[in-house]
Amino acid sequence: MSVLRRIAVERLTREAFEPFGDVIDTHGPAPLLINQGRTERFHRLAGIECLGHGARAILSIFRGQPLLPLEIHMMERHPLGSQAFVPMNGGDFLAVVAPPGDFNETEVRAFWARGGQGVNYRPGTWHAPLLPLAADSDYLVVDRAGPGVNCDEVLLNTPIQPVLPEEGS
Ligand SMILES: NC(=O)N[C@@H](O)C(=O)O
Numbered sequence: 709m710s711v712l713r714r715i716a717v718e719r720l721t722r723e724a725f726e727p728f729g730d731v732i733d734t735h736g737p738a739p740l741l742i743n744q745g746r747t748e749r750f751h752r753l754a755g756i757e758c759l760g761h762g763a764r765a766i767l768s769i770f771r772g773q774p775l776l777p778l779e780i781h782m783m784e785r786h787p788l789g790s791q792a793f794v795p796m797n798g799g800d801f802l803a804v805v806a807p808p809g810d811f812n813e814t815e816v817r818a819f820w821a822r823g824g825q826g827v828n829y830r831p832g833t834w835h836a837p838l839l840p841l842a843a844d845s846d847y848l849v850v851d852r853a854g855p856g857v858n859c860d861e862v863l864l865n866t867p868i869q870p871v872l873p874e875e876g877s
């Protein structure tokens with residue numbers, strides 16, 4: 709039975725997530741009215757970065773399943789590009805992250821993306837691979853394709869168990 713380190717899952721806000729990337733939702737700056745007022749444009753919620761010669765942004769759909777038991781043993785980063793996850797059927801998920809740079813597992817934090825929130829990891833942000841909370845959750849993913857190695861992985865010395873807040877708390 710391996711030792712686990714429990715960490716509390718935090719509410720996903722722009723301010724709290726700033727060291728790791730962007731939050732994609734409609735609770736930030738006021739939208740622009742376009743299309744003769746019929747459309748609200750929530751403008752430039754995130755920047756897509758694709759570094760290196762021949763790099764380009766691509767769109768994919770990830771259909772994810774929950775990680776059970778919820779124990780994080782490995783994290784990864786994409787040094788050459790950002791990576792955005794936006795739920796397509798509203799699926800809540802966890803963004804378990806650590807700041808870019810040398811990995812320090814004491815700096816790992818967990819955020820609850822809920823009610824349709826998405827995230828955009830900036831290049832180099834350490835994160836756990838997609839962690840949906842419900843089965844068959846679809847996410848639109850915007851990330852980088854191109855030459856070079858764009859995925860570094862690290863094993864945690866002490867696996868992490870994100871702990872969701874009590875219902876209604
Ligand atoms: N491997 C892959 O494309 N997905 C991961 O990068 C992830 O963050 O889920």
Ligand code: NI
Binds near residue numbers: 784786791835837
């Ligand atoms: Ni990734």
